[in-house]
Amino acid sequence: MSLQLFSISSDVMGISPTFIFVMAIQALAIAVILRAKVMFLIQFAWLGGLYIIHEAALEFLFITGSVAQILITLFLIYRIKKALDYNYLLVMEKTHQIPRNITRNRNFGMKSSF
Structure with a gap:
């Protein structure tokens, strides 16, 4: 019988890696729509990091990264709402x-990015 320190599966609370x-x-597409270069680069690097963590089977880090990904996506959705309100x-x-x-x-109210 082996002792597992982290027996958490990456399919935690019904959220799959897919x-x-x-x-x-x-979120990467939303960053492109917003024309936010810095957010696009952060999201692109984060996506690559999540893929590497998932392939290396580091479940605890993947779960932590998944929570961070959800927060990044919610932040981008908030930025989309702000851009829509500004345009209106x-x-x-x-x-x-x-x-x-x-x-x-x-x-004139023109912005290069939101």
């Missing part, structure tokens, strides 16, 4: 339905 990798790829307010200002706030002082 789900985590799909979520990571979707910008359209409302440019059609003169609300007072100018974003387009004040010769600011």
Whole structure:
């Protein structure tokens, strides 16, 4: 009988590794949509790290990485919501339905990334 220090399977709480990798790829796509270069590089490196950890069968690190991946994805979803709200307010200002706030002082409201 062998003693196992970490007997946690990577299919913890019904979340499979495939789900985590799909979520990571979707987060990578969201970073591209937001044109956030730094977040894209972080997510790309994180995806590679998760793959290496999964292939090396380091289950405890994979579970920790999966939780971090979920947090990164939630953060990117929050950034998408902020970008949508910004765009909505910008359209409302440019059609003169609300007072100018974003387009004040010769600011046209253009952003290169969110």
